[in-house]
Amino acid sequence: MDRTPPLDPVTELLTTYNELNSTHIDTLPSPPSALEFLRFVARNRPFVVRGGASDWEATKTWGIESLKALLEGQSIQVAVTPHGNADSPTTNEKRELIFVKPWEEQQSFSEFIDFISAQELRSPSSSSSSSVPEVRYAQTQNDNLRNEYLTLFSHVDKDIPWARIALQAPPEAINLWIGNSRSVTALHKDNYENVYVQIIGEKHFCLLPPVAYACVAERELRPASYVRKDDGCLEIKEEAGDLVPFPTWDPDGDGQETKYSDLAQPVRVTLRKGDMLYLPALWYHKVSQSTNEEGMCCAVNYWYDMEWGGSFYPLCNFARSVGIAALT
Amino acid sequence: MDRTPPLDPVTELLTTYNELNSTHIDTLPSPPSALEFLRFVARNRPFVVRGGASDWEATKTWGIESLKALLEGQSIQVAVTPHGNADSPTTNEKRELIFVKPWEEQQSFSEFIDFISAQELRSPSSSSSSSVPEVRYAQTQNDNLRNEYLTLFSHVDKDIPWARIALQAPPEAINLWIGNSRSVTALHKDNYENVYVQIIGEKHFCLLPPVAYACVAERELRPASYVRKDDGCLEIKEEAGDLVPFPTWDPDGDGQETKYSDLAQPVRVTLRKGDMLYLPALWYHKVSQSTNEEGMCCAVNYWYDMEWGGSFYPLCNFARSVGIAALT
Ligand SMILES: O=C(O)CCC(=O)C(=O)O
Ligand SMILES: O=C(O)CCC(=O)C(=O)O
Numbered sequence: 001m002d003r004t005p006p007l008d009p010v011t012e013l014l015t016t017y018n019e020l021n022s023t024h025i026d027t028l029p030s031p032p033s034a035l036e037f038l039r040f041v042a043r044n045r046p047f048v049v050r051g052g053a054s055d056w057e058a059t060k061t062w063g064i065e066s067l068k069a070l071l072e073g074q075s076i077q078v079a080v081t082p083h084g085n086a087d088s089p090t091t092n093e094k095r096e097l098i099f100v101k102p103w104e105e106q107q108s109f110s111e112f113i114d115f116i117s118a119q120e121l122r123s124p125s126s127s128s129s130s131s132v133p134e135v136r137y138a139q140t141q142n143d144n145l146r147n148e149y150l151t152l153f154s155h156v157d158k159d160i161p162w163a164r165i166a167l168q169a170p171p172e173a174i175n176l177w178i179g180n181s182r183s184v185t186a187l188h189k190d191n192y193e194n195v196y197v198q199i200i201g202e203k204h205f206c207l208l209p210p211v212a213y214a215c216v217a218e219r220e221l222r223p224a225s226y227v228r229k230d231d232g233c234l235e236i237k238e239e240a241g242d243l244v245p246f247p248t249w250d251p252d253g254d255g256q257e258t259k260y261s262d263l264a265q266p267v268r269v270t271l272r273k274g275d276m277l278y279l280p281a282l283w284y285h286k287v288s289q290s291t292n293e294e295g296m297c298c299a300v301n302y303w304y305d306m307e308w309g310g311s312f313y314p315l316c317n318f319a320r321s322v323g324i325a326a327l328t
Numbered sequence: 329m330d331r332t333p334p335l336d337p338v339t340e341l342l343t344t345y346n347e348l349n350s351t352h353i354d355t356l357p358s359p360p361s362a363l364e365f366l367r368f369v370a371r372n373r374p375f376v377v378r379g380g381a382s383d384w385e386a387t388k389t390w391g392i393e394s395l396k397a398l399l400e401g402q403s404i405q406v407a408v409t410p411h412g413n414a415d416s417p418t419t420n421e422k423r424e425l426i427f428v429k430p431w432e433e434q435q436s437f438s439e440f441i442d443f444i445s446a447q448e449l450r451s452p453s454s455s456s457s458s459s460v461p462e463v464r465y466a467q468t469q470n471d472n473l474r475n476e477y478l479t480l481f482s483h484v485d486k487d488i489p490w491a492r493i494a495l496q497a498p499p500e501a502i503n504l505w506i507g508n509s510r511s512v513t514a515l516h517k518d519n520y521e522n523v524y525v526q527i528i529g530e531k532h533f534c535l536l537p538p539v540a541y542a543c544v545a546e547r548e549l550r551p552a553s554y555v556r557k558d559d560g561c562l563e564i565k566e567e568a569g570d571l572v573p574f575p576t577w578d579p580d581g582d583g584q585e586t587k588y589s590d591l592a593q594p595v596r597v598t599l600r601k602g603d604m605l606y607l608p609a610l611w612y613h614k615v616s617q618s619t620n621e622e623g624m625c626c627a628v629n630y631w632y633d634m635e636w637g638g639s640f641y642p643l644c645n646f647a648r649s650v651g652i653a654a655l656t
Contacts, residue, residue, distance in 0.1 A: 013646040016645055042369055045638050210639060312371070319646060325337060
């Protein structure tokens with residue numbers, strides 16, 4: 001009964017996944033039926049529907065002037081950071097990696113949108129950012145389209161029928177995102193089934209399946225926030241509170257990789273005006289953006305509760321626990 | 329950053345699964361739609377439909393005489409064992425556990441059915457088996473209803489529409505099972521989505537989810553078969569060939585348990601005439617049976633290919649590999 005020693009299970013998990021799955025995202029010609037959608041949910045695999053939301057009022061009519069008119073006189077909550085790094089692992093002056101949340105402030109919508117547009121058109125993201133004082137991103141993830149931005153809500157679909165029918169629940173949250181190319185959302189995962197709809201500009205998604213746990217170098221980071229000082233500058237302030245478990249590997253950067261990171265095979269997809277993405281629960285995603293000719297990027301997404309029953313969540317959590325053990 | 333040492337990941341996997349899932353099987357009032365079915369497939373959870381096949385011609389009309397008439401003059405392949413242990417881990421004279429396949433032989437259908445019925449009615453399984461020379465089970469799993477038993481096929485559904493639509497494929501195999509209470513199918517798993525339909529008598533399923541890998545004491549067993557000697561007796565003959573990885577723990581017995589077996593929470597369900605069971609891919613199942621008043625038990629099952637894409641199979645395989653490592 002002698003056998004060759006088994007492959008390291010984490011390596012085997014990643015290579016088996018890579019063998020059985022493509023890094024090309026499935027593209028559907030039109031929105032799926034609930035049954036077709038559920039097949040993707042069952043496999044926990046993403047897809048994109050090109051132009052799936054082309055006929056939405058938002059897609060057809062939104063722009064700086066129309067949004068200003070719709071949100072006339074209103075103020076919104078804005079995330080402010082020095083480098084577009086809201087909710088990101090960031091190095092402090094002591095060169096330690098900590099988890100930094102943005103400074104949050106209320107701004108009039110028209111001031112906000114003029115700021116991001118002017119910043120973008122004056123100095124697109126490719127140029128040096130040293131002269132840029134701050135980056136603003138409207139990115140509250142608190143069901144803002146049914147609250148802060150209620151006056152815009154009738155311009156998008158109230159929910160995604162195929163997702164609601166398949167998942168048997170209305171969306172938990174519907175969120176609007178408005179920013180420019182300076183903002184990047186760091187690699188992270190959410191406990192939601194996510195239908196992401198591009199309205200203006202482009203979003204560039206880098207996606208990794210939940211099995212890639214051991215690739216992303218999750219660490220327990222001390223929490224901090226940017227705070228605006230009296231002189232208007234932003235400074236990092238550490239906070240009391242629980243450590244934040246967060247991936248520290250950047251699939252586009254270097255540093256922080258683990259011995260398994262090379263086995264991660266990202267799925268990359270760019271959403272353009274009217275495109276829809278199904279981003280499955282627990283998938284890691286890093287998101288960057290490009291603007292339209294007005295210097296803005298705008299998207300709407302629908303978060304549906306994921307399924308906690310069955311084997312999927314326990315197995316993903318198991319991959320995480322074994323990954324932690326394999327890396328320490 | 330000091331933390332309490334994490335729970336053993338295998339223990340955590342099993343307790344998380346148990347917390348999120350019930351040991352009571354879902355019971356549907358009538359066969360599901362394809363969408364409803366796919367929700368169970370997505371969660372990899374079983375369900376039963378009481379009376380879901382009550383109106384099948386087979387359920388309504390099959391019995392010893394009608395089957396004899398339908399299979400008049402035909403011979404069938406029969407699995408013969410001394411104790412009803414076809415395809416089972418069995419102890420040889422040297423007290424080693426080996427994997428023993430049944431002796432297979434062609435018998436006239438009417439002789440076979442008279443044998444199992446007479447054996448059952450003369451001596452139900454509760455009494456001592458010492459006087460019983462052999463146990464017979466018609467259990468070829470080679471799509472026998474579309475081959476050997478073709479003359480019976482029009483009495484059952486050609487396929488299971490909700491499964492075919494959800495899984496986008498016809499059944500890979502449709503199998504007929506005929507035996508008596510002396511046959512027990514040992515705990516094992518299959519790479520198939522299984523729709524199991526009880527026609528006559530009862531089947532008692534003991535089910536364990538794929539996460540229970542570390543509970544079932546899989547071992548690599550040497551292959552063997554029963555062979556009939558000239559005097560008619562059955563004797564074990566070991567074979568050259570690959571070792572057979574097979575669970576050795578019996579959830580109803582003792583011995584062979586692992587340090588994790590206590591965390592296994594079996595789902596138990598008895599199928600009666602006309603009941604249907606969805607037995608999800610990769611679930612361990614042990615199956616025993618009770619007969620009707622004629623002394624026979626008969627079932628039909630539909631095997632559909634499981635989904636290999638996505639994360640489910642790689643994660644189950646990972647749980648197996650980590651389980652092996654945790655137990656050695
Ligand atoms: O659009 C972004 O910047 C991030 C989107 C995101 O993280 C999400 O939809 O969960
Ligand atoms: O009915 C039996 O004895 C076993 C059934 C089984 O193992 C199966 O359907 O896969």
